[in-house]
Amino acid sequence: MIKKVIKRSVTAIAIFSMLAAVMTGCTPKGTKETVNQTGEAVTAEPTKADTATPEGKAKVLRWGTHWQAGLDPNYQDPTTGEYTMDEASRQASLAALQAAKDQLNVDVEFVQYASDTRSELITSVLANTPVCDIAILWGGSENTILSQNILQPLDEYADMFADSEYSWMLYDKLYGHNYFLTSKQAFIPRWPLVYNATMIEKVDSLKDSEGKTIYPTTLFQDGKWTWSTFKEYLSKIQSFYANTKAPDGTEFNTIKAYETDHRFAGLSAIFAAGGEIYGANGLMADSKASLKAVAYVKELMDAGVLTECGLYDDGYTPKWLQGSNDFGAGATVFTDSADWIIAGAASSAADRGESIGIVPWPRPDDMAADDPNYKQVLTVGDSMGILKGVDAETTKLALEFLKVYYSTYYKTLGGVESVSAYKDSAATSQATNLGFDIFNETYGDDLLKTFQYIANQTVPNDYSDLLGFRVVWDDVLGKSFYGVDGYASYDVSIAANKNLFTEKAANMEAILSSDEIRDNIAPSISASAALVFPVGTDPKSxxxxxxxxxxxxxxxxxxxxTATYDYSATDFTKVGSYGDGLKVLMADKSGNEGSMNTTVIVFNPDNKTAPVVTPVEGYRQIKLDEDASKISWKGDFIASALDADGLDVSAIIAADISNLDTSTPGDYDVVVTVTDFAGNSSEVTLTVTVGEAE
Incomplete structure (x- = not known):
């Protein structure tokens, strides 16, 4: 029984689009990414439906999204009033929606999810009021949503996507059914193999008889980019840079040939060899191709030409993004970079007078260059699905709409006659936006052709993350590489732990074969007030x-x-700030357990010393007409505020802004008061400047 249906913000409009960042597969890392996947909905002025259409004639399709600003071409930033979509994408969106109106007599109504996508969708389906007709699912949410059993199988509509103009939109069958669609064309792997061309040019052993550098793209275009070639190539780089100091702040003291994350190297090698982890064909992590690929990655590690980008304390998990960041700093020649970091890395390299490139992950030596099994791993990003409760007529119309919309969108955006032609058209601008030096006189042509080859592989082929198997595989792979928890080599470890995959698959198949909607969302637990107690407090009270x-x-x-409270990490007899001083556990009616760790502060109530307040050195100007009530005094103006025992009391800041007029440039005195937990206060007067209009 539903006790509460989360409210949602709905904006009716007659036009819709996809933001270019979603199209290219880059996360505005924003995240994120970064894209806010679970934040509050941002409300904009509604865009009215086409008033020229007689009321009741046009069918309105509701499109659900976690990020309205990235989909609605009429969405305007609440602060600046500017459109949030770039103009080229906006015009393509307008054209696409007009085509849908002309051909299908369809208008679009955006539904901005007001809460986490995973929670809002199941809540609406259980209430028998689906929140939308087409649901956009942020990348990574699909496994949770699929296991809720709230998506319609789309098998009976699969023939609608048989034509090559549309076939890229429909994912492969998963657990025997089609559930998901994609909106992306011309995108690159989430973790592509990139390199620093300028650093390669310094390696004499990588030059031909005429003294010209042999670039990775040259080898690829010549059909010579194989595993043995890559290993030899890395060996020459490693020898050259063995004693070259790495930039400060990076993981290692010397520059590495290939500093990377073994998880992404392993995944890329598996797909290059024609394997996969888990997908339409079931478990493939133990196939001959996958075993051979993992053995090759281990070979590179053992040879010292693949350097792990640092490990966390567990001894087998790579540090998140360390290799990508070190590549941007010039500390490694090759890496498997997060796609959302590439542009920044290219910019940093350019500041140093360097250029970067991209190349497919090499193939096994016994595989032909044109072998159809030679693939680059394309992990799915945002997906789309149709919720249960949406009637058959609306479902079919929604799928027809997607075909018309995306076909028109990409043809308009690329100025081409077909979606397939868009891929090459988009490659130049996409490669340029990512910072690859495709206009370089020496290797630019090869680099662009190579990029086009990578971007032309538009259909996602790695479903392991979507289905929840990547985390299992990552664990087995890392433990086998480093011998953690008694794990042996990968081939032995994957065989011994096959049940981890098969049981997970069996559980999902059982869920999807039933009619039961499954609540798998854990409760959300938050601290509604600061946990601050005087020393000597009896926690039992x-x-x-x-x-x-x-x-x-x-x-x-x-x-x-009725929740469980564990405060054993807090010593109430000793003054201090205990980072995980309270752990709260609570399960819902379906047995989903949520948890929260929060800080507990124990202070000295007898303290009579005022806190020490330190302003930020050279604090910022205040912008003309800036909202004074929203100024962050902590951080922007106050660097620290500590009580007599060293406890941070900077959260207890009060600023007197009664004399601050942000509408008039000039200098103003603002008195900032900090009060500690025992009630002692300190004041500091800041002379702040309201700047002139830019």
């Missing part, structure tokens, strides 16, 4: 539930008094 709020997407507000 504290009603911790008064400090906590617990809410479940399906069950609504939960009784916080």
């Amino acid at each position: 504290v009603a911790f539930s008064d400090y906590v709020s617990i809410e479940d997407a399906v069950d609504g507000v939960l009784d916080a008094t």
Whole structure:
């Protein structure tokens, strides 16, 4: 039974688009990425439906999204009033929606999810009021949503996508059915193999008899980019840079040939060899191709030409993004870079007078260059699905709409006659935007052709992350490489742990074969107040539930008094700030357990010393007409505020802005007061400057 249905913000419009960042597969890292996947909805002025259409004649399709600003061409930034979509994408979107109106008599109504996509969708389906007709699912949410059993199988509509103009849109069958679609064309792997061309040019052993550098793209275009070639290439680079100091702040003291994350090297090698982890054909992580690929990556590691980009304390998990960041700093010649970091890395390289390139992951020596099994790994990004409860007529119309919309969108955006032609058309601008030196007189042509080859592989082929198998595989791979928890070589380890995959698959198949909607969203637990106590407090006398709020997407507000509270990490007899001083556990009616760790502060109530307040050195100017009530005094103006025991009290800041007029340039005195937990206060007067209009 639904206790609470989360409210949603709906904006009716007659036009819709996809933001270029989504199209290219780059995360505005924003995240994110970064894209805010679970934040509050941003409300804009509604865009009215086409008033020229007689009321009731046009069919309105509701399009659900976690990011309205990236989909609605009429969406304007609430602060600047400017469109959030670049103009080329905006015009393509307008043309696409007009085509849908002309051909299908369809208008679009955006539904901005007001909460986490995974929570909002299941809540609406359980209430028998699907929040939208077409649901956009942010990349990584699909496995959770699929296991809720709230998506319609689309098998009976698969023939609608048989034509090559549209076939790229429909994912392969997963667990025997088609559930997902994609909106992306011409995108590159999430973790492509990139290199620093300028650093390669310094290696004499990588020059031909005429003294010209042999670039990775040259080898690829000549059909020579194989595993043995790559290993030899790396060996020459490693020898050259063995004693060259790496930039400060990077992981290693010397420059590396190939500093990377073994998870992405392993994944890329597997697909290059014709394997996969788990997908339409079931478990493939133990196939001959996959075993051979992992063995090759281990060979590179053992030879010292593939350097792990640092490990966390568990001894087998690579540091997140370390290799990508070190590549941007010039500390490694090759890496498998996060796609959203490439442009920044290219910019940093350009500042040093260097250029970067991209090349497919090499293939096994016994595989022909044109072998159809030779693939680059393309992990799915944002997906689309149709919720249960959407009637058959609307479902079919929604799928027809997607075909018309995306066909028109990409043809308009690229100025071409077909979607397939768009891929090459988009490659130049995409490669340029990512910072690859495709106009270089020496290797630019080869680099562009290579980029086109990579971008032309438009159909996602790695479903392991979408289906929740990547985390299992990552664990087995890392433990086998480093011998953690008694794990042996990969081939032995994957065979011994095959049940981890098969049981996961069996559970999903059982869910999808039933009619049951499955609540798998854990309750959200948050601290509703700061946990601050005087030294000597008896924790048994504290009603911790008064400090906590617990809410479940399906069950609504939960009784916080029934939660489990663990404060064993806090010493209430000693002054201090305990980072994970309280752990809260709470399960909902379906058994999903949520948890939260929060800080507990124990202070000295007898302290009589005022806190020490330190302003930021050279703090910023205040912008003309800036909202004074929203100024962040902590951080922007106050560097630190500590009580007599060294406890951070900077959160307890009060600024007197009564004399601050942000509408008039000039200098103003602002008195900032900081009060510690024992009630002692300190004041500091800041002379702030309101700047002139830019």
